[in-house]
Each structure stands twice: as C-alpha cells, then as structure tokens.
Amino acid sequence: MRQLNLTLLRKLIRLRHEMHLGAWRAFRDLATITGRTVEGTIDRTAFVDLARESRAVTCCYWTLRLVRNLAGAHVPDDVLEALRPAIPGFVLNGLERHYAIALLPTESPCPSVRLSRLLWELGIAPGWSEHGTARPWKSPWMDALHAGSTSHAWSRFLRKVRGVGAVIRYLGKITATPNHSLVR
Numbered sequence: 001m002r003q004l005n006l007t008l009l010r011k012l013i014r015l016r017h018e019m020h021l022g023a024w025r026a027f028r029d030l031a032t033i034t035g036r037t038v039e040g041t042i043d044r045t046a047f048v049d050l051a052r053e054s055r056a057v058t059c060c061y062w063t064l065r066l067v068r069n070l071a072g073a074h075v076p077d078d079v080l081e082a083l084r085p086a087i088p089g090f091v092l093n094g095l096e097r098h099y100a101i102a103l104l105p106t107e108s109p110c111p112s113v114r115l116s117r118l119l120w121e122l123g124i125a126p127g128w129s130e131h132g133t134a135r136p137w138k139s140p141w142m143d144a145l146h147a148g149s150t151s152h153a154w155s156r157f158l159r160k161v162r163g164v165g166a167v168i169r170y171l172g173k174i175t176a177t178p179n180h181s182l183v184r
Contacts, residue, residue, distance in 0.1 A: 026067075030073055044078065044079050057129060058124045058128070058129050059124060060083050061083035061084055062095075064080055066099060069096065086128075092123075094174045095119060098116075098119050101174070108169075110170055111163060111166035111167055111169075112166070115167055115170070120135075120136075121135075
C-alpha cells in the first residue's frame with residue numbers, strides 16, 4: 001500500500017509539470033486519480049510534504065485548483081489550503097481566470113506576453129518556491145530566436161501604446177468579480 005501511495009503521489013507531482021504539454025489530458029488523469037483515491041488511498045500529508053520537498057507547492061496548488069474548478073475533480077479543501085500561496089483571495093481568483101483563459105480557446109487571450117509572464121510569476125511565486133531564475137520561457141533556443149530581431153524604435157513605441165488599452169481591458173476582465181472563483 002505504501003508503494004502504491006508513493007507512486008500516486010509522484011504521478012500527481014509529475015502531472016503539474018506536464019500541464020503545458022496537454023492540460024486537459026492532465027486534468028482528466030488527475031480527476032481519475034482523485035476520484036479513485038477519495039477513499040483515502042493517498043496520504044494527504046505525504047502529498048503536501050512531497051510537494052514542498054519538490055519545490056512544487058504553488059504548481060500543485062494551481063493544478064489542483066484548476067482541475068477542481070474546470071474539470072469537477074474531487075480535491076479536498078484541506079489539501080488546497082495547505083498548498084495555497086500567501087496571496088489574497090481576490091488575486092487568486094483573478095489568476096485563476098487568467099490561467100483558465102490561457103487553457104481555453106478564446107477570442108480575447110492575454111494581450112501581452114510580458115503581462116502573461118508577470119501573472120505567471122505572481123501565481124507560481126518562483127522566489128518563494130526557490131525555483132531560482134528558471135522560467136518556462138527562458139531557453140537557449142528562444143534567446144537565439146530573438147537575438148537577431150531588430151525593430152525601429154518608433155514602431156515599437158506605437159505597438160506598446162496600442163497594447164496598453166488591451167492590457168487594461170484584459171485586467172478588467174480577470175478581476176471583474178473579485179469575490180468569486182470560477183466555480184465556487
């Protein structure tokens with residue numbers, strides 16, 4: 001039983017890494033695991049401890065919160081509370097809407113790469129989680145891709161000015177109902 005428990009715990013931790021590869025598949029797998037383990041097969045304390053040891057607390061929190069609110073999986077409140085980052089509830093709700101919008105085909109995704117990265121850092125809290133300087137968007141091949149790009153200062157300025165309105169509208173959308181998450 002202990003081996004099964006550790007295997008399931010490791011799978012839960014690994015799923016949070018696979019979110020960008022196929023979030024809906026990961027949600028399905030996680031909903032299946034949590035549905036199968038509601039009877040207590042997973043030691044909740046061991047899961048939270050493993051998330052902490054793996055420096056995956058915030059990633060696990062967001063994976064479990066999204067799978068509960070988007071896919072209807074059973075995720076115990078005490079597990080979410082143990083993993084919850086020290087961020088006010090209304091900010092967590094706005095981040096949840098941002099992450100959900102990023103997962104769903106929508107006409108109005110986040111209009112700014114910089115804003116999207118800032119919201120990722122706010123929710124994942126890489127400094128608090130001791131992730132160091134690693135970020136999903138930092139890689140040698142991405143740096144090489146953008147190294148040769150040059151743009152005229154004036155056209156860059158105009159793009160930024162046009163983007164400000166879109167950013168303001170997007171922030172209004174994800175903070176529209178500050179007291180409610182997606183489902184609860």
